[in-house]
Amino acid sequence: MKLSKYILSTDPLDEVGLYNKQIIFSTRTATSILVDNSLLGNLAVGNYDGIDSELFETLKQKEFLVPVEQDEFAHVISQNKTAKEQGNFLSMTIQPSANCQLGCHYCGQTHSKHYASDAVIDKYYERIVYLLSQKHYDGLAITWYGGEPLTGYSSIKKASEKFIALANERGMTYISDMVTNGLSLKPKLFTELVEVCKVKTFQITIDGTAESHDQRRITKTGEATFDIIMKNIKDVTSMSIYREQRAQINIRVNIDKTNYQYVDPLIDYVKDNGLQRKVSMYFATIVDFGGNDAGKDSLPKNFFADKEIEWLLKCYENDIFISVMPKRQYSVCMAEKQDSEVYDAFGNIYACWEFPYSETYGSGDSLIGNLFFPKETYNTNATLRNWNEILESGATWCKTCTHLPICGGGCPKSWIEGTPACPPFKSNYKDKLLLDYFIKKKSDEKRLAAEATS
Template identity: 45%
Template sequence: MNFKLSHYVIFSDIIDEKNNRLIYTTRTGSLLKISDKVYSHLLNNDFTNISNDDIMPLILNEAIVDNNEDEFKEVLQRNRLAIKDKRLVAFTIQPTGNCQLGCNYCGQVHSKKTMNDLIKNKVVERIIKKVSAKHITGLTVEWYGGEPLMGFAKIMEISKDLIDYAERNNKTYFASIITNGLSLKLPIFKKLVKDCQIKLFQITLDGLAETHDKRRITKQGEKTFDIIFDNIKAVINSKEYDDSDCGILIRINIDKTNGDNVTRLIDLLAQYGFHEKGVAFEFSPVVNWGGNNAAKNSYSPKDFGNLEIDWILHAIKKGFKYKTVLPSLNPIVCQVVDKESEVFDADGNIYPCYEFPYTPKYENDNYKIGNIMFPEESFNNNAITRNWNTDIEKGISFCPTCNLFPVCGGGCPKIWYNNEVACPSFKTNIKDRVVLEYILKHEKCQEIISSL
């Protein structure tokens, strides 16, 4: 077989006194160490002078591939097969269009609408119908809004129905929630964990109070940081949290107005022992939502990528755990590409993407699958984003030429359909991540990172 160096590789600079380098193969998500000599042979497509011991891991991890292979088509085909062969179906349920907050970057228009019993029952019926297929082994449910906890009663009712079905039919069940945290009092948390089997809580803190309370205030202009922070502290210090296997993800929506506050937030959370409770971070750039120009104060991708590495290093120094900093294989980029996965809003509308409901820009029927109260024959199975992999081939994005495509999948399809660039932040800092990943696995990890 004639070989070629895969397009889907990332090389580091020399990392040690032995002139070794790292090679990250995005086709398999593998990280290997190679000598500088092997590196030179690879760049020159000189495979005959690479020893068998050195070349076999490169072949097995697809750093070297068949010279005749169209790699992009191969990766895209794997992605399509992953969707076809999936065994779990993902659903997002938005039980209410209401929210206490009036965040300055949110694209939603909120209302006091909450899912009624008729729509609730129809949603449960549709989910059960989809999950009842023999090859489906389970389902995942993400609760979203508006603010989902303003529809707490419906979360309880729907969870009971779906959990009962899953247990009776030997299906796995996993649930998560994206909440602003205002209503996440300890008694509510206990019910969500015990009765709703929610395992992951994503809560947003946009820096310390001084920045958070300028961005994430109530519709009446009231501050929210202290309430949310106290709620999280009460949760992570509870016996119920310790006894559960759930986790908390702190999302920070970041632009130039709060970027200098991120490390101080990390310091505060470490001061209160969040690092000892398995709390993790998601550093997210503020992006436009429904054409609201929210990204007007955002960092450039390069600047955000550089800052993100600094934030990750700072979090590690403060004791927060990172199992990995490298993106893993991502054949199913988002539930939007799986035509069995759906989003349900409080009115019974069905969408492919959870950012479409309650957002005026996406009220167009092209973005909607249908409504739960109408016959399935009327549904639009080709709603925007559903044919993402086909549209990549047609040139909607830069993905066909990007060496990160296997671990990215294209980023957020919705953003590309808005004629904006959706490349993730790791595109600009992947080489730093490769080296940091190596350090994380090193026996002297903390010593090395402390010196950086």
């Protein structure tokens, strides 16, 4: 056996009371273990003396130790390919509305009042039936995206009813989620979305407290939206259906130099309004979109990574759901999955959900085709579909990166735009490993205390 090259580790943890210890993390299996400081050095030189047999088994099972002759990059890529071939969910993104009420400066879309007609919905359906005939699937997953998808709600409802009936006929699981600005997400509509359309997970962007959000996520006529959206979130998360149907609202905060100061107050606001244990929060940097210069005020990567740790810790301390550690990524995103497609309100087909309604990507090489034309006319080499070849060619830094198994390359679109897509984890993994360790420890302590009193 040899020590895998896909290992990350913290510094020695004496400062936090874990004397002579460090956390090691295998990105091949997304597993972390607290070990003696000396272990990694010993493994690196093949010295396995004195390693407890249980730990030794774990190190092999979790791929800290791998066969000597193994080409690890080839192995990871081959595992990814197998996982994709064996994937049993057909996942589609549908953007049934070309319209949005908001006029955010960083958006790369051109909006118009077009919504998927019945004829377009029939084409969505026909294409999905065709794809389902190409291999065995156990489930169908639909993501509703925009424009603002809820401006095309009647199309969503009609299409959902057809897809759900199709899944039922075939005994398949049906799941659905939505990326929405939250402006129209009133209780009545929320109930229909959950009960009729089976949309259970919602991503809503809030760019800080009202002071900053209302400078950025304003309507096209310049009106503020923070109070309306937050009221909607408070209303729907108070409904019994939210809890009973295990619905989930994830608050995304888009951050740059102009609003990072408003993230702490937003976390306070979420807590003060009783949304802890109801919503999750996560933090994203604003990047250029097809040359629109939206990333001109981006925070330096390391600064953002440091702030992200502070925000995650604050969320954790306030009982707001967070996700700290990445998982093994067998596929970077839909862009590289041949059977995963994005449809817009006109029946256009793309590989990436950022392409529809975009001047840069709406046509040309990024367009796979249109659902109203025969499939023989579709461009199977559309932009981003060849991400695996780009990865294997070494054109990005990913081929030699220790993070590859959990990252997959970040966002292929960013790379083709010339922006390295490395996620903050690359800069703050040591802190995240430690945060994750303490979260798990605390939750174990709580569980043991509960067991002791029951």
